[in-house]
Amino acid sequence: xxxxxxxxxxxxxxxxxxxxxxxxxxxxxxxxxxxxxxxxxxxxxxxxxxxxxxxxxxxxxxxxxxxxxxxxxxxxxxxxxxxxxxxxxxxxxxxxxxxxxxxxxxxxxxxxxxxxxxxxxxxxxxxxxxxxxxxxxxxxxxxxxxxxxxxxxxxxxxxxxxxxxxxxxxxxxxxxxxxxxxxxxxxxxxxxxxxxxxxxxxxxxxxxxxxxxxxxxxxxxxxxxxxxxxxxxxxxxxxxxxxxxxxxxxxxxxxxxxxxxxxxxxxxxxxxxxxxxxxxxxxxxxxxxxxxxxxxxxxxxxxxxxxxxxxxxxxxxxxxxxxxxxxxxxxxxxxxxxxxxxxxxxxxxxxxxxxxxxxxxxxxxxxxxxxxxxxxxxxxxxxxxxxxxxxxxxxxxxxxxxxxxxxxxxxxxxxxxxxxxxxxxxxxxxxxxxxxxxxxxxxxxxxxxxxxxxxxxxxxxxxxxxxxxxxxxxxxxxxxxxxxxxxxxxxxxxxxxxxxxxxxxxxxxxxxxxxxxxxxxxx
Numbered sequence: 001x002x003x004x005x006x007x008x009x010x011x012x013x014x015x016x017x018x019x020x021x022x023x024x025x026x027x028x029x030x031x032x033x034x035x036x037x038x039x040x041x042x043x044x045x046x047x048x049x050x051x052x053x054x055x056x057x058x059x060x061x062x063x064x065x066x067x068x069x070x071x072x073x074x075x076x077x078x079x080x081x082x083x084x085x086x087x088x089x090x091x092x093x094x095x096x097x098x099x100x101x102x103x104x105x106x107x108x109x110x111x112x113x114x115x116x117x118x119x120x121x122x123x124x125x126x127x128x129x130x131x132x133x134x135x136x137x138x139x140x141x142x143x144x145x146x147x148x149x150x151x152x153x154x155x156x157x158x159x160x161x162x163x164x165x166x167x168x169x170x171x172x173x174x175x176x177x178x179x180x181x182x183x184x185x186x187x188x189x190x191x192x193x194x195x196x197x198x199x200x201x202x203x204x205x206x207x208x209x210x211x212x213x214x215x216x217x218x219x220x221x222x223x224x225x226x227x228x229x230x231x232x233x234x235x236x237x238x239x240x241x242x243x244x245x246x247x248x249x250x251x252x253x254x255x256x257x258x259x260x261x262x263x264x265x266x267x268x269x270x271x272x273x274x275x276x277x278x279x280x281x282x283x284x285x286x287x288x289x290x291x292x293x294x295x296x297x298x299x300x301x302x303x304x305x306x307x308x309x310x311x312x313x314x315x316x317x318x319x320x321x322x323x324x325x326x327x328x329x330x331x332x333x334x335x336x337x338x339x340x341x342x343x344x345x346x347x348x349x350x351x352x353x354x355x356x357x358x359x360x361x362x363x364x365x366x367x368x369x370x371x372x373x374x375x376x377x378x379x380x381x382x383x384x385x386x387x388x389x390x391x392x393x394x395x396x397x398x399x400x401x402x403x404x405x406x407x408x409x410x411x412x413x414x415x416x417x418x419x420x421x422x423x424x425x426x427x428x429x430x431x432x433x434x435x436x437x438x439x440x441x442x443x444x445x446x447x448x449x450x451x452x453x454x455x456x457x458x459x460x461x462x463x464x465x466x467x468x469x470x471x472x473x474x475x476x477x478x479x480x481x482x483x484x485x486x487x488x489x490x491x492x493x494x495x496x497x498x499x500x501x502x503x504x505x506x507x508x509x510x511x512x513x514x515x516x517x518x519x520x521x522x523x
Contacts, residue, residue, distance in 0.1 A: 041391035042402060048134045048516040056135040058417055059509040061429045063137050065472030065502045066144035068442065071109065071179065072098035081447040081468040085179035089166050089186055090154065097166055097188070100151030104498040105440035107179050108172050111155070111164030112200045112243070112254045115207040116302045117503040118148040119269070120376075122210035123312075124507030126522050127380060129214075131513045141506065142214060149211045149225060152204055159231040164200045164243065165189035169253055175453035176460045178445050183453060189247060193235075197243025201236035202262035203305070205229045209269035213522045226273055233266050257303055260291025265305035268312050272522050283313065284328035294331040297339040299362055300373040302500050310336040311377050311384075318388040319520050340381050341395035343374055343408050348396040355482050359415045365493050368416060368426060368477035372504045375412035378405040379511035380518075387517045406512075413508055416474070421482045427505065428497070429471035436465035437489040439496035443470040444489060460489055473497035474505045 067079050071086045086107070090097030101117070103110045125132065125141055132138040155163040167186045175184065191197030208229035212222045242259055244251040256262075264283050271279035283292070293306055300307040313332040342351040345358065355361045360371035382405035385393065392399040418425040418433070425431035428438055438444070443466045445451060445459045466489075476494045478484045485491050 041389040042386055044389055045386055045515045045517045048131050048514045051134055051514045052512060054417065055413065055509050055512040058413075058427060058430050059132070059135060059137055059506065059513055062427060062472045062474070062502060062506050062509055063140045063144065064429070065470065065474070065497065066101065066140075066147070066499070068470055068472070069101040069499050069502075070144075070147055071100050071102060071107075072147075079471075082442065083180045083447075086166070086182060086186065090163070090188065093157075093163070093188055095157060095163070096154050097151060097163060099147055099154075100166070101148060101499050102179065105438070105443075105492065105496045106169075106172050107167060107182060107441065108169055108253075109151075109166040110254050111162070112203055112256060113302045113498070113500045114148060115152065115200070115204040116305075117500045118145060118152065118207035119203065119210050119265075120308075120500070120503040120507055121145045121148075122207065122214050123308075124376075124503070124510050125214050126210070127383070127518050128507070128510035128513075130516055132510050135513055137510070141510075145211060145214060149208065149215075152207060153224060153228060156204070156228050156232060160235045160239075161190055161192045162197070162201050162204060162232065162235070163188050163190045164197060164204075165250065176441055176445075176456040177451055177453050178442050178447075178449075178456075181452065189250070191243055191246060193239060195246040196235075196239035196241040197246055198236045198240045198259035199256040199262045200243045201232045202259065202266040205232035205236060205266040206262065206269045206305075208232065209266065209273040212273050216523070229266075229270060229273070233263075233270060236266065237263060254302070258291075260287075261305040261309065263287060264291055265309045265312075268309050272312070275523065280329075283309070283332075284326055288328050288331070292332065292335070294328075294335050295338065297335065297342050299370050300377055301369055307336070307339050307374075307377060310339065311380055314381065315384055318384040318390065319518070336381065337393060337395075339374075340378060340393060340405060341400075343378050344395065344400055344404050345408065345411075347400065348398055355478070355480060357415065357420055357482055358411055359420070359478070359482075360412065361478075361480050364479065366476045366496075366498060366501065367479070367494075368474060369498075369501055369504065371412045372416065372474070372501065372508055375409040376504055376508040376511065379409040379508060382406045382409070383511065383515075383518045386515075409508065410512060413512055416477075416505065420478070422478065422484050422486075424484065424486065426475050426477050426484075428473040428475065429469055435475050435486050435495050437487050437491075437495055438466055438470045438473055438475060439489055439492040440466070440470045440473065443468045443473075462489075470497060472502060474501040 073084045087098050100109045129138050171184050208225045212225035216222045244255050267279045267282040298306045310332045314336040317333045341347045341349045360374050362370040382402040385402040416426050418431050425434040428434050446467045475497050
């Protein structure tokens with residue numbers, strides 16, 4: 001009679017196999033972790049290497065929007081449908097305020113976002129000028145920056161007087177016409193000791209100080225910019241008032257939520273421009289304690305410069321000398337690290353402010369400002385790490401490399417350029433599919449049209465695409481659910497571009513065009 005085989009032997013071998021697999025897995029995991037911990041920093045990059053064609057092509061397109069936005073008597077104009085405009089701006093105050101740039105799809109010159117545009121563009125040139133130059137975009141970028149700084153110099157005729165707006169937004173937005181056909185009066189708005197504006201004066205100081213570094217080869221122009229920057233910073237710091245409190249009507253469009261960030265931002269740039277330790281003491285002393293919000297990550301934007309100041313000051317801890325070593329400067333770096341950790345998608349502290357497609361999403365209006373600004377900062381921080389031989393960024397115990405920050409920055413740029421659910425580029429002129437109904441007066445009206453303030457509204461309402469392409473415009477972008485209504489010119493929330501968005505996307509693309517070591521010092 002046969003004996004029934006027992007299943008116990010098979011079961012025992014099964015248990016042994018599981019235990020062995022777990023042991024091997026644990027060993028592999030431990031070895032991997034030890035290897036990661038012992039891994040040194042990535043090689044420090046040298047001069048610009050091979051360029052990435054995608055980002056190079058996009059950068060060449062993005063810089064063109066500055067030409068579209070220029071006011072005044074145009075020089076070497078490359079935009080066929082643009083011409084001279086606003087030539088009399090500032091004349092009632094015996095000033096030449098004809099230059100500068102229009103803010104968005106309108107014809108307003110708003111000082112706060114225009115100055116921010118100049119500061120960001122300066123920063124991009126200082127960090128990535130060699131990379132811009134590798135694709136022949138450095139000269140156009142510097143030309144666009146100077147178009148703004150020429151205006152800012154003229155807008156600051158006295159130490160404590162700064163003209164911060166040209167045009168009446170109610171009147172301007174009551175017209176739909178080409179800038180070349182402006183007929184309405186263009187009133188001027190200023191801040192002064194009776195009606196101060198710390199935020200706008202300090203941002204303008206930051207713009208002047210950063211630009212003084214860009215133009216240091218022209219010593220006279222650089223010195224002029226630096227003199228204006230110092231005067232404006234002193235004015236801003238002495239008369240501490242929000243400009244929207246002094247002039248309530250400005251709050252409708254660019255209502256600043258604080259001035260402490262601009263003071264720290266301006267002082268940081270003045271330290272870089274001058275090496276004067278009093279500016280470093282300003283940001284690391286009592287003013288830092290008052291305004292820096294150490295340990296609390298924020299979003300970088302035209303309104304809030306804290307994250308930008310934190311990254312800029314972190315630069316000193318990565319690449320500075322022993323004179324810049326102090327505990328409060330390290331607090332800026334720790335806060336910048338917290339910002340970076342919030343951006344890396346798989347970080348323990350990753351922000352949940354994202355679309356399903358991975359785009360940073362903070363605001364319904366002009367949604368692309370925050371992801372592009374965040375990606376620009378991530379690109380900078382990654383390059384600071386690489387250039388200083390810093391191997392790791394720690395986020396609540398998990399380690400990340402500079403390449404993780406660069407990967408995030410590329411993900412945001414790629415989303416903008418068409419890797420999104422709409423399969424659409426939000427950078428006008430890039431790719432095969434991009435917005436055709438941009439909310440932009442000049443782009444929507446044929447250059448040879450005879451039209452005035454009121455009869456131009458038909459061009460806003462027409463159902464055909466714009467006759468002129470607003471090349472390089474970065475539009476507002478998608479909603480949180482990643483939808484985008486592209487065929488409605490009235491949808492200003494999504495299809496209106498802004499000049500400061502262009503500064504941010506130019507900065508980001510310049511950082512991604514190729515890889516090179518950032519300069520040790522701007523001076």
